[in-house]
Amino acid sequence: MSQTQHKERKEKVCIKTRKVFDWVTRQVDVPLRSFSNDDLEDIFPDHKCPRNGKTVCEFFTSNGFDAEEFSIRCFLTDDDGKRIEPVVDNDAFICQEIIQPNGRQPVNVTLPSGETVTLQKVKALVKGHVVVQVVNANGHIVCESKPIPFATAQTFILCAPEGTMLDCHISFFECDASLVCTDNFSQLDVSITLCLEVQMEADVKIEVEARFCKPREEILEATLCPTDKFPPQCPEVFPVH
Known part of the structure; x- marks a missing residue:
């Protein structure tokens, strides 16, 4: 057997990796947040909304809010109000398991195949912040x-045996806000919808059949310098023997 064949021979190896025991995605509609009167004045502080002594709605209506001169937008932020991308900056919000006094409770469920299996009840807490402009x-x-701030608690039925850990992140986030200003009524409503991906994971050691790999040949960038090309020779006539 050649040296090359020996290096490429498959063998059984033991590796440590993160195993996903269960994985679900859920659309979550966070309970509506509503603010009115004094709460509304606190939500829009003077240093971020210079109203010159007017209430929030007095300021907007006196500047053409009823004439649709303004638009409202809402987005996910960290606790300092800095805008973040939910898919990228998952560390900027909290998603953690709510520890139950007696641990994860077993639940018997019937699969579509008719088989009955025992899963676990896992509770997750999601907390974050949004800013309205x-x-x-x-x-x-x-x-x-x-x-x-916003928060929601969700309960999942998952394969979550002892030793597994909850891992979750937001794959989609949408925030809508509306401001209602009338002569007798003022209110800000904030509506949040998100897609929550939840996984139960644990580090495991597994045996796999594999072979060791080696670096590929490097692909070099094409050179800009021309290479000399000589015309074909005439060996039959020159040089003369």
Whole structure:
């Protein structure tokens, strides 16, 4: 057997890796957050919404809010109010298991095949912040809220034996806000929808059949320098023997 064949021979190896025991995705509609009167004034502090002594709704209506001169946008932030991307910055919000006094409770469920299996009840807590901005027709931010906290608790039925850990992240996030200002009524409503991906994981050691790999040949960038090309020779006539 050649040296090359010996190196490429498969063998059984033991590796340590993270195993996913269960994985589900759920759309979560966070309970509506509503603010009115004094709460509304606190949500839009003076240093982020200079109102010159007016209430929030007095400021907006006196500047054409009823004429649709303003638009409202809402987005996910960290606790300092810095905008974040939910898919990338998953460390900026909390997603953790709620530890139950008696541990994860077993639940018997019937699969579509008719088989009955025992799974576990896992509770997850999701917490984060959003910021609401009021923007004029020119795209200028007129008012900005302080970070508004939100939270939701979700219960999942998963394969979660003892030793597994919860791992979750947001794969989609949507926030809508509406401000209602009338003569007798003022209110800000914040609506949040997110897609929560939940996995139960644990580090395991597994045996696999594999062979060791080696680096590939490097692909070099094409050179810009021309290479000399000589015309074909005439050996039959020159040089003369």
